[in-house]
Amino acid sequence: MNNQLKVLRAMRNWSQAELADRLDVSRQAVNAIETGKYDPSLPLAFKLARLFAMPIEEIFDDGHEGHDDGE
Amino acid sequence: MMAMKDMTMVNEPQKRRAPNMIWPVAIGIGTAMLAGGFAGYNDAAAERGDAVLAPWIGPVVAVLIGGLALAYYVRRHADAFRSWSPRKRLYWISLILSGALGFVAAMVMQAGSDGTDGLFSNAALTPPVAIALSAMWVVGLTIALILYHRTVDDHERQAYHLGGLAGFYAFVFPCPVWWVLWRADLAPPVDAMPLFGLSLAANAVIYFWYKFR
Numbered sequence: 001m002n003n004q005l006k007v008l009r010a011m012r013n014w015s016q017a018e019l020a021d022r023l024d025v026s027r028q029a030v031n032a033i034e035t036g037k038y039d040p041s042l043p044l045a046f047k048l049a050r051l052f053a054m055p056i057e058e059i060f061d062d063g064h065e066g067h068d069d070g071e
Numbered sequence: 072m073m074a075m076k077d078m079t080m081v082n083e084p085q086k087r088r089a090p091n092m093i094w095p096v097a098i099g100i101g102t103a104m105l106a107g108g109f110a111g112y113n114d115a116a117a118e119r120g121d122a123v124l125a126p127w128i129g130p131v132v133a134v135l136i137g138g139l140a141l142a143y144y145v146r147r148h149a150d151a152f153r154s155w156s157p158r159k160r161l162y163w164i165s166l167i168l169s170g171a172l173g174f175v176a177a178m179v180m181q182a183g184s185d186g187t188d189g190l191f192s193n194a195a196l197t198p199p200v201a202i203a204l205s206a207m208w209v210v211g212l213t214i215a216l217i218l219y220h221r222t223v224d225d226h227e228r229q230a231y232h233l234g235g236l237a238g239f240y241a242f243v244f245p246c247p248v249w250w251v252l253w254r255a256d257l258a259p260p261v262d263a264m265p266l267f268g269l270s271l272a273a274n275a276v277i278y279f280w281y282k283f284r
Contacts, residue, residue, distance in 0.1 A: 024156045028282055029226035037284060041225045 002061040006034045090148035102137030106130045130178035165218035172211040234278030241273035
């Protein structure tokens with residue numbers, strides 16, 4: 001899953017370690033999310049959304065356009 | 072705006088130089104190597120027919136030196152450690168406790184076995200040593216694992232689960248194969264310890280791969 005984490009972090013001039021401290025996770029976790037090797041759990045995704053004050057779907061992109069309406 | 076600021080300040084870390092975690096690992100390895108050096112010295116002395124040191128001297132000296140080095144490291148980075156979140160602090164306590172348990176168990180087995188066949192041999196242990204080791208392993212590991220599972224983060228939990236799965240497969244595939252081969256007299260009797268070692272190795276490889284790739 002693509003995400004804007006690296007850009008959002010760079011905009012705030014935070015290192016991976018600083019972001020990890022803010023999220024209370026390991027630096028490896030931040031690195032793995034940024035490089036797309038790991039998709040965070042829903043609670044961690046919400047934590048990220050709160051930290052950056054953005055909706056989750058603006059941080060993460062699952063490659064699907066628009067909303068699924070069940071059709 | 073205020074609300075946004077509040078949200079971003081939830082877990083505001085203080086700017087401190089993070090301690091390099093390679094040092095405690097290096098101290099642990101160095102301590103084990105020092106204890107191994109004493110064991111090697113004793114083996115060589117025994118082969119020459121010279122007097123050997125009491126088997127507990129090596130581990131005790133190694134633990135003392137390793138403990139001093141670790142205390143110096145913790146003191147040097149005391150401010151940084153104090154700024155850690157409770158989760159992070161407990162997480163590292165659980166890891167250090169697990170490592171210490173493994174180290175103490177290895178040293179006690181080395182010092183408490185009859186003969187000098189080495190750590191991974193099936194050399195006889197005295198009953199008090201065996202009972203103490205068993206109790207320490209079960210109680211200590213239970214405490215360390217409870218702490219670990221309560222404090223591990225998302226990403227590491229996934230690595231741990233996948234490592235655990237690999238360890239499981241490294242047991243369930245070779246074990247029955249070995250057993251049926253033994254029943255046909257094509258292999259020696261099944262021994263749990265190589266399977267245990269294989270399972271741990273598979274677990275470690277996959278865990279470290281997912282954690283640090």
